[in-house]
Amino acid sequence: MLLFPADVMRPRRVDEHFAEEARAAREAGHPVALIDHDAASRGDAEAAVARVPAGDGAVYRGWMLGAGHYAALVRALAGRGVSMRTSAEQYRRAHELPGWYAAIADQTPESVWTSGDGRDDFDRAAAVLGSGPVVLRDYTKSMKHYWHEAAYVPDVADTAAAWTVASRLRELRGDEFTGGFVLRRFEELGPAEVRTWWVAGQCRLITAHPDTPHDPPGEIGLAVLGAAITALDLPFVTADLAPHADGRWRVVEIGDGQVSDRPRGVAAEALITAL
Incomplete structure (x- = not known):
């Protein structure tokens, strides 16, 4: 079964962004069911899965969910006899x-991270990288569209300037800030x-x-x-x-x-x- 977010204005229809995938799934013989993404993202997993019929295995194709909200969704679906192909633990490992x-440490820019958004942990992480340019993000997302304001640090050794960028990243991410700061060495x-x-x-x-x-x-x-x-x-x-x-x-x-x-x-x- 393929699970897709429902259209906000027409809750019996698939969100338009995923409508083509839902059509392709149905034509390939797969049942399709709808998730209330707004309910899932505010933590009301039971309401989110109210339209999902009892079944067996399922895969979600939809908007991003925090790992905690995905875990709640998995539990609510299990109560309806639906087992997600991707477990809550697997989702967190892939998502964060x-x-x-x-x-893949040898195939991606060197990275260190903090637990939480505190300044002391941030300075310790910066010290591990030493000097040079870095790119900041949290566990799940960067603010690359605010490159010089909330992503790029020309020299991580300048901890005051680096913290200014980190603070702006934290501000822009708001309630969606996840885990802590990630500092990734910049590569061209x-x-x-x-x-x-x-x-x-x-x-x-x-x-x-x-x-x-x-x-x-x-x-x-x-x-x-x-x-x-x-x-x-x-x-x-x-x-x-x-x-x-x-x-x-x-x-x-x-x-x-x-x-x-x-x-x-x-x-x-x-x-x-x-x-």
């Missing part, structure tokens, strides 16, 4: 950087990212990134990354890659595939078939 970083990467889709440790689909949908992916060697993804033992993830100036492909982000956006121009049927 500390869960996946160790497996190409602007056009590639999104790779992995099911049970196998790369099933390679697409453009949603931010650069008109830049088709080129040739990518995935053998080394594939071994790391397999070791993560996660049922459905995405890995976003970008080319380094020296020719290597670097991992920018890993995410849970259930809440990873499908780029425009990629047929819904391709993703449903991959799943």
Whole structure:
């Protein structure tokens, strides 16, 4: 069964953003059910799954949920006899950087993180990286559209300036701030990212990134990354890659595939078939 968010104004219909995927799922013979995303995101999981019929295995395709809210959703669905392919623990590991970083540490920018948003922990993390430019985010998201204001730190050794950027990141993330600050060493990467889709440790689909949908992916060697993804033992993830100036492909982000956006121009049927 495929679970999609319901349209806010027409709750018996799939949210328009996911309507093509729902159509493709139905045409492929998969039942489709609706989740009330607003209820799920405020923690009312029972209300969120009220329209989901009893069933067996299910995969969610929808808007991002915090790991705690996803866990509540899994519990509420279990009460209806529905078992999610991705467990709450697996979702957190894929969704939050500390869960996946160790497996691919040699294929992604060096990173350290804090627990919480305190200044002392931030300064200690900055000291680990020493000096040089870094990019800030929390466990799940950066504010890259506020690059100089809330993401990029020219020199992490300037702790006062770094904290100013971190404070602005914290302010912009508001109630959605997750876990703590992540400090990632800045690397010069190409602007056009590639999104790779992995099911049970196998790369099933390679697409453009949603931010650069008109830049088709080129040739990518995935053998080394594939071994790391397999070791993560996660049922459905995405890995976003970008080319380094020296020719290597670097991992920018890993995410849970259930809440990873499908780029425009990629047929819904391709993703449903991959799943």
